[in-house]
Amino acid sequence: MYKIAHLGDTHIRNLKFHREYRLIFKDLYKELKKHNPDYIVHCGDIAHTKTQLSPEYFQLASEFLSELSKIAPLVVILGNHDGNLKNENREDAISPIIRALNNPRITLLKDSGEYTPEKGLTFNVLSVFDRANWIKPSTPSDINIALYHGSITGCMTDTGWSMTHGEDEATIFADHDYALLGDIHKPQFLDTERRVGYCGSTIQQNFGEGPNKGFMLWEIKNKNSHKVRHIGIKHPRPFVTVTLNVDGTLPEQHVPRGCRLRLITPKNLPISKLRKATDMARVKWRPYSVAFLNRGMAGSSEEETTSSVLTDNLRDLRVQEKYIREYLADYNLEDDIVQEVIAHNANYNRLATENEEVSRNVVWRVKNIEWDNLFNYGEDNSINFEKLRGLVGIFGKNYSGKSSIVDSILFSMFNSTSKGERKNVHIINQNKDSSRAKIQVEVGNETLQICRNLNKYEKKVKGKVTYEAKTDLDFYNQNTDESLNGTTRNETDANIRKKLGTLDDFFLTSMASQLDSLAFVKEGSTKRKEILAKFLDLELFDKKFKLAKKDAAEMRGVLKRLQGRHWSEEIQTNKEILEEVAEQIELKSEKCEIINGVLERRREELSELNNQISSMPTEIIDINQVTNSIEELENKKVKLVESQVSNSDLKIEKEELAKELAIELSNIQIDKLRKIQSRLFELQGEKRKKESEHKLVLSKIKNLEKKVEMLENHEHDPNCQYCTNNKFVKDAKKAMDKIPQLREQAEELDEIIKGLDEKLAIMDLSDIEKQIANFDKISKRIEKCNTEAKNLLHKIEKDFLVVEKIESSLQDLNRKQSVYEENKETIENLESLIGERKALETMIKNKQKELNDCKEKLQHLYIEQGSVNTTLNTLQESSKELEKLEKQWTAYDLFMQCMHPNGIPYKVIKHSLPVVNEEIAKVLANIVEFEVFFDNQDNKLNIFIKHPNYDPRPLSMGSGAEKTIAAMAIRLALISITNLPKSELFILDEPATALDQ
Structure with missing residues (x-):
């Protein structure tokens, strides 16, 4: 019987996870030694990257191969991560290591072919680096085992996705008895007899993989009999995914401590809830790291409808509120947050519109224009637009002033031209000193008249004479004969804009100049969105977004500072510390009470003993001390007398x-x-x-x-x-x-x-x-x-005096000795009581010291408790402040998301595209055969052109005529849906230059 350990897809990285790899390898070696295989086969992808390798990779990979070879002979094939399949001239990541190790127990099978380590057993390598030399088994009587690295049709990944088209079919193993495979990280068998199997990756690589990792152990008796099982190796820091509840709370689920944790939200959740869930996960499960995936952001269940997009007045707060509620529906928000977002909208809507210069949903028409000495024109020029019907053309030679008629209208209304010239002096005929323009415009039931007069004058600047022009403006209502002038010319121009819109509005809705008729077609996706947003009156949202972003900047800074700490974790830690300190205080208080009780009892005993001693009539005599003192004094007296005699002689x-x-x-x-x-x-x-x-x-x-x-x-x-x-x-x-x-x-x-x-x-x-x-x-x-x-x-x-004193002491001691002998029994009882008193006094002294130490430690604990309480209160206040700020920020953030170009405006644009495309189709229906339409993919606004029987292609690839016609159609379609001020007049300046017929 052959016992083969089947490994694969170890994916040793350059620097990452090396500490964990070594711990897992240690368990792997232990498990392999336990099962004692005859051979270890590694089916590729020892390395994770194949081009740029680090010294740390070579160190760990060489250790890995050496340790495996000590357990059993090691057979290694290469995987796609081990070498560059597209450049055969590049060295792979494994061969240099095996050559350097020069270990006879390690065999690298890089090329296709058979390898027979012993009689009766043959490994047939189907190498991805040498497909041309794949062969069938040459010795049918042997146990032939195929070694292969790649995907086989029908294999399944850890995510549950089944490959319907693999690199090869399972039929490539038809002539083999068994097949040991690598490349797919999920352990599995591709046949019912469990002869063809993937061992799976050695180590869990990321959140996309399951925890079941390790190796396969094959026990092959013969060609027809075998056993195989997967042996798991525990990951010290596994990748664990937890799906949050709908309300953003943590589910009841076992999560191993120290894991890499990923939280997944089934629906859109505000960032504050995600952050709170992250903090709670850190406290509850103590993971190594926490990441989150807001799956609700990947798509929306909202059905895109266009029924109301044109009828809704986007400046109406009720309409805006409707869009805000629809946009926030997937966020599962509390109603007070939604109300706060709506309140923000009302506030910023007021700020954005309080200086609004332009009226909306206004249609005006030019009745008549008169002008003198504008551009190359002389005096007494006029056009009565009321007499004009349908399509009107202005024809003339070059330099005849066709475009100047249009610019005269623009000057009279907006004090500007299509050429962008800023100095009015250049508008006056060069041969004249003054000019005049008067235009009547009908807005609803009102007829408005605008008169502009220009007068040249000389101006000297640093001795040089230049010419400037002074403008006089008059604006009044002909119906009521009421002046609409402001206090200044700028105010009067502002009053005109309120009635008729801005020059930019006119260019968007009523004119295609000869220089920029294809501007919209040539613009990129972002600029197209901006123009489309202006047509749909979505600039208001951008104004509100910018105002809110400016106001929220300071709050964001404070929030960022507070969010830099894990408050829940710190609060929990301090609560635990507080509980520990409280327990210690309780224990220490009990201990102090016990010590104090013992001390009080000892003091009572001492008091009773002192009373007993004081009630005894006999003097306390320590006979041993008295006897010793007599002996000492006698000896001292003798020495002193001898000294006296000696000193007298001397x-x-x-x-x-x-x-x-x-x-x-x-x-x-x-x-x-x-x-x-x-x-x-x-x-x-x-x-x-x-x-x-x-x-x-x-x-x-x-x-x-x-x-x-x-x-x-x-x-x-x-x-x-x-x-x-x-x-x-x-x-x-x-x-x-x-x-x-x-x-x-x-x-x-x-x-x-x-x-x-x-x-x-x-x-x-x-x-x-x-x-x-x-x-x-x-x-x-x-x-x-x-x-x-x-x-x-x-x-x-001196000695004589000492001798006298000694004699006096001896007399006293001799008296005590006599008294002792006379009252020996009573004194001995007293001595015993005195001994007890000394022992009690020592005990009381020690207990008092012990009590003082206990009280001191208790005081330190109270101080620590107060400090922790203060810290906890500070943390809780900061946490509440963070929660409050997060709630405020959530409202701000959600409001800014709503107002962002990719928020409600983008939804409105998406909803509007079918209507715009329909309007374009109406314009083109009876003119050309091709179609032009907007398409929104991956947030990009593209324009396609489609001819019958052909696939759509970008309009930018179209001909000049196609672009010109498409640009006109798009302009007319956008005009039909806009609420910007617009004229019944639509001016095309040289629109057909790209049209041959």
């Missing part, structure tokens, strides 16, 4: 030594010694002084002798007065006279010094100093002995 020794030293000191005549020392110091000083004088005298003698010696060596005549008066000679003679005196003085000083030396020798200074030093030393020793003796005396006295 004191006596010090005193005796001081006496002996005093006797020795008395034998030294210190005063005499100090006098001798002082005298010796005086003699030494005198000696130093005399020696200094002696040295000075000797120095003088030496200097004088040098002068005498120099005289002896100097030749001179003693008898010569000049020689003897010489300063040198005189100095020498003076020296000779002084030397004897100085020598005598030196000898005297020498004798004095010798006498001093003899005196100093008699009194030995060093001996004197030694005796004085000895005296000082003995004095210090005496002082030290006296100090030490005094300190010892203080110590003895």
